[in-house]
Amino acid sequence: MGTIEVRVWRGTAEGSYQSFAVPRRANQTVLDLVTYIQRTLDPTLAYRFACRVGMCGSCAMTVNGKPRWTCRTHVARLDGDVMTIEPLKNLPVVKDLVADLAPFFDKWAKAEGSFKPTAAPGSDFVVVKPDTAARVAADAGIECIGCAVCYSACDVAAWNPDYLGPAALNRAWTLQNDVRDGGKAARLSAVAGDAGCHACHTQQSCRAHCPKGLNPSAAIAGLKRAALGALLKGEL
Amino acid sequence: MSRTAYRNHPTWWAFAIHRVSGVALAAFLPAHFWALGLALESEAAFDGLLRWTAHPVLKLVETGLVVLLAAHLAGGLRVMTIEFFAWNAGQKNAVALSAFFALAAGLLFLLNAVA
Ligand code: HEM
Numbered sequence: 542m543g544t545i546e547v548r549v550w551r552g553t554a555e556g557s558y559q560s561f562a563v564p565r566r567a568n569q570t571v572l573d574l575v576t577y578i579q580r581t582l583d584p585t586l587a588y589r590f591a592c593r594v595g596m597c598g599s600c601a602m603t604v605n606g607k608p609r610w611t612c613r614t615h616v617a618r619l620d621g622d623v624m625t626i627e628p629l630k631n632l633p634v635v636k637d638l639v640a641d642l643a644p645f646f647d648k649w650a651k652a653e654g655s656f657k658p659t660a661a662p663g664s665d666f667v668v669v670k671p672d673t674a675a676r677v678a679a680d681a682g683i684e685c686i687g688c689a690v691c692y693s694a695c696d697v698a699a700w701n702p703d704y705l706g707p708a709a710l711n712r713a714w715t716l717q718n719d720v721r722d723g724g725k726a727a728r729l730s731a732v733a734g735d736a737g738c739h740a741c742h743t744q745q746s747c748r749a750h751c752p753k754g755l756n757p758s759a760a761i762a763g764l765k766r767a768a769l770g771a772l773l774k775g776e777l
Numbered sequence: 778m779s780r781t782a783y784r785n786h787p788t789w790w791a792f793a794i795h796r797v798s799g800v801a802l803a804a805f806l807p808a809h810f811w812a813l814g815l816a817l818e819s820e821a822a823f824d825g826l827l828r829w830t831a832h833p834v835l836k837l838v839e840t841g842l843v844v845l846l847a848a849h850l851a852g853g854l855r856v857m858t859i860e861f862f863a864w865n866a867g868q869k870n871a872v873a874l875s876a877f878f879a880l881a882a883g884l885l886f887l888l889n890a891v892a
Pocket residue numbers: 741742743792795796798799800802803804806846849850852853854856857
C-alpha cells in the first residue's frame with residue numbers, strides 16, 4: 542500500500558516540521574499514523590489520546606490545516622501522499638502535538654458552564670418530556686465531547702483572546718434550556734458581555750468542523766436572542 | 778495543504794464578503810457625501826461631476842458599488858435572519874440567495890446604465 546509522508550510539528554510556539562515516512566495500512570486513522578511514529582520512529586514525540594473511539598475529546602489536532610478528531614479521521618479519506626499534522630490552533634502548545642486546553646476549560650467555567658441544581662438532595666426525579674421545545678434545544682448541543690475543534694476553527698477566538706468560544710457558549714445554551722437548572726440569570730449575564738455571545742460573527746466554522754455535527758453558532762444565536770429578550774424586559 | 782483550509786466553507790466566505798463590502802462602502806461614503814455636498818453648492822459643478830461619471834469605466838465602478846451594497850444588504854439580512862429565527866442547517870441556500878440578489882442588483886444597474 543506504500544507509504545505516506547507525515548510532516549509533524551515539533552516544538553512549542555517556536556519549532557519546525559519533521560517528516561516521517563509511515564507505511565499505509567487498511568482502515569488507518571490519523572491517530573494511528575502519530576502512534577506509529579511515536580512507537581517505531583521517534584519515542585520523543587508528544588501527543589495525546591485516550592479513548593480512541595470518539596468519546597473523550599482528547600486527540601484533536603490540526604490535520605492539513607483543519608482541526609479534526611484524529612482517532613476517527615481515516616487517512617484514506619484525505620487526499621495526497623503528504624500530510625501535515627500540527628497541534629490545535631488558538632491554544633498554547635505544551636509540546637509537539639499537545640495543546641494546553643486549560644484556557645479552553647477556564648472559559649467554560651467563566652460561561653457558568655456547569656449545572657446548578659435547584660432540587661433538594663433526595664428529591665424525586667424531574668420529568669422532562671422529550672418533545673418540549675427546551676428539551677429539544679438542550680438535546681441539540683448535549684453531545685459535545687469537549688475536544689476544542691470548534692474553538693480551534695474559530696477566527697473570533699483567534700482575534701479576541703478573551704472570547705469565550707463556541708463550546709463554552711454551546712454548553713451555556715444547553716444549560717439555559719435545562720428546566721432543572723437554577724443558574725440561568727447569572728449564566729446569561731456571564732455570556733452576554735463583550736467577549737461573549739455577541740462577539741460571534743456567525744462564520745460557522747465551528748459548525749463546519751465539529752466532529753459531533755453540533756451547531757454551536759445556532760446555540761450562540763439562541764443566547765443572543767435570550768440576552769436581547771432579557772435586556773428588553775430589564776432583566777440584564 | 779493550506780494554513781487557512783479550515784475557512785473554506787460557504788458561511789466563512791459569506792462573512793469575508795460582508796466584511797470587505799462593509800469596509801469598502803465605508804471608504805466610499807466620504808466621496809458620496811462630497812458629491813451630495815457639491816449638488817447643494819453649485820448646479821454646474823454637480824452637472825460636471827455627473828458628466829464625468831457617464832464614462833463607461835465609471836459605470837463599471839458604480840456597478841461594483843451597487844454589487845457591494847446589495848451584497849452587504851443581503852448578507853446583513855441573512856445574518857439577522859439566522860440569528861433571530863430558529864434554524865439549524867448549513868445556511869448554504871441563504872448564502873447562495875444573498876449572492877444571487879447582489880449579482881442581480883448589479884446586472885440590473887448595468888443594464889440601466891448602458892440602455
Ligand atoms: C444596507 C443596509 C445594511 C445592512 C442591513 C447592514 C447590516 C450589517 C450587519 C448585520 C453587520 C454585522 C455583521 C457581522 O456580525 O459580521 C454589518 C457590519 C458592517 N457594516 Fe453593515 N449593513 C448595512 C449598510 C452598511 C453601510 C452603508 C456600510 C458602510 C458605511 C456598512 C458597513 C459595515 C461594516 C464596516 C461592518 C463590519 C463588518 C464586520 O465586522 O465584519 N454597512 N452590517
